Amino acid sequence: MMIDALPLSVTLPLIGAFAVTVSPGHARGPGLLAALLTAASALSVTAAVWSDGVLRADLGGWGVPLGIALEADGLSAAFLAMANVVALAISVYAGGYFKQESARHFWPLWLLLWSALNGLFLATDLFNLYVTLELLGLSAAALGALTGTREAVAANLRYLLVGLLGSMSYLLGVALVYAAYGVLDIGLVAEAIEPGPIAWTAMALMIGGLILKAALFPMHFWLPPAHANAPAPVSAALSALVVKAAFYLALRLWLDVFAPVLNEAAANLLGTLGAAAVVWGSWRALRAERLKLLAAYSTVAQMGYLFIAFPLLVATPPGLARDNLLAAVVLLALTHGLAKAGLFLAAGMVQKTAGHDRIDDLGGAAQALPAATFAIGLAGVALIGLPPSGTFLAKWMMLEQAMILGLWWWLVVMMIGTLLAAAYIFRVLSRAFNREPTPYRFVNDARTELPALLLGLIATFGLGIAAQPLWVLLEQGAFG
Amino acid sequence: MIRPLEHIIIPLGLIAVGGLLGWSFFLAVTGEAGERLAAVALARVPDSGVSNPVTSVLLNFRAYDTLLELAVLLAALLGIWSLGAAAPGFQPAASVLDGMVNGFVPLLILSAGYMLWVGAYAPGGAFQAGALLGSAGVMLALAGHRNAGLPSEGRLRLLVALGVFVFAMTGLLLMVVGDGFLTYPPSLAKWLILLIETAATLSIGATLAAAYLGGRPAARPTTGETA
């Protein structure tokens, strides 16, 4: 008897989705069980990569190029761990958040989305990635519309259409790659690819499709309404995980497939869009009137930081400095995933208690919920990038590398973004701490408040003070 | 009136995109890709348990893609159900249409069974068979049958999720017994593929018909064929 945790991480949520589809009336128990088992198997993948190196599974036993393989290296293991911790926290929160009717719709779609996420992080086949992207996009849009309000349905329909356009562009790139090189496995394509019009067109199509899904400025227009109108646990998943998966895939293709054909112009274009996203997203977050809209615009800005990494990565020669820079980018993405999920979960709690999430009128409700407000504060620390959060470390390393390279303009953008982030976070916190009497209890609803609090704690302390393991993990195959 | 975005900028951009695409595609087909995966795939077809190369790829070499694709289909239907109840059906058809439907539906179901079986060695397979079952459902819905001839909600839920379940469980069981995830032992390959395809056909047919209704099925369905 042998158990391979790679296919298990994708298949367990599928089995769970079957169970909750068939017995919708009792979805929570089996749903939580499937969540627990999925997270356990995914985290065991990360642990195995840490101790033994790259894991690979040839599904069907055919091997590439004919069959499809799953692979976990340091980069995928890091994203996999973050996604599964966040997804588990969201599941626990959702167990208390969704009631009868919405729970029966939430659980199966949520497990299908989770399966797509794990599948995407582990995939090595370009066409298989297209299928996981579509599974992710369809289940995310359906989950986003669960509140059933007109705004939510309209926003998520737009999200669905934009996502379809992005996948279509990606698929066109895959067709071109197969026509030119005759293989679909990422490793084999990387061996065959050479600079020329085919590679550049395929790169533009595939990465272009992915930045549409990652909501990079100016293709971010669909994100704020879709994320702000979804139910809180879904907003957390969309902002922390789904857009991050598109970024992960862009980074993966950039590093593993298109590395030989990269040029500075493409990287600078991505970086410039990222810079615009940082400034515009932060500014709109500062002006937002609702807490969830603020969080959504903050995601636009945070995705911008991640894309600023591309010009820095291209300009840095291979070696220790580049490895550190790559680790910093991954750290930034992971911290943001945890912090943003924590922020959305806590915001959902505040919204549920107050009946609204207008920032100017938050005072009383926020103060009655010390744990949720504390979670918002912790997430804020990580979003701004104050020590000891992981973001602080990551931004510091990116800034340092930008200085060394003499690319000071990226530095200016990151400073502006950080200041604006401080402004919008303190705007929320100052409203939350202004007038009410001492609260009665720290924790009011453990099932929904603790996950948010834990995510905030990991983002601020866990990944900041204990970031070293990430370097160990990324040495497994990611530093090429 | 000329709108600059619609009439100038987008068309010019599209011409540029088209030029680049056409050039790349020309270089790709005239380049050195050779046989691509054709030779490898065709050489392994005899080991796959079926003799139709496309079925070999779909259900064996790249079976994992097909598993996720069934999950996509399920996600779409669950999404449709989350958006609301189905619209009330069409009024019952008059005798001529009704008679034709009553003749055609059994034929479609029969053809679906044939498609499923023939897929092992000729064009056909679970998707074509599922599409035929789905069209039988659409026909019933158009003729005014409630819920397109689909069973009650409980059984319908089982039916639409069955494909994913059987596929995933087969993969996992093979892994547990030591063959590897979705790695069929050669002696059983044919029967395992047929099992998965049968479950997939039922799920695809039920999902397509249920998706056609556009929402959650009505509370009190008539019992009828499983289409």
Added chain:
Amino acid sequence: MTGQVLYSQLFYGGSGIILVLLGLWSFLVHAPLLRKLIAINLMGAGVFHMLVAIAYRGIDTSPDPVPHALVLTGIVVAVSATALALAFGKRLDQDDD
């Protein structure tokens, strides 16, 4: 590769590219949901055209089964996405009434 195969591939693949461009144009300039959905499906048909074109290897040679399988998978995904988007549209129409 014989000239006949090459011309067929270029002809059908080129038609696929034209379908993709028509679909993209329609998606960008038309607002109604139904037109956008048809546009997306047209683009999909274009990509499938290209894949089927490169699978062709001559009248007497069996085609490359891999792109055929990819197209079948792609069709099911496209059907699913279209069905979900239509349900979204229907829901919005109901809210308007």
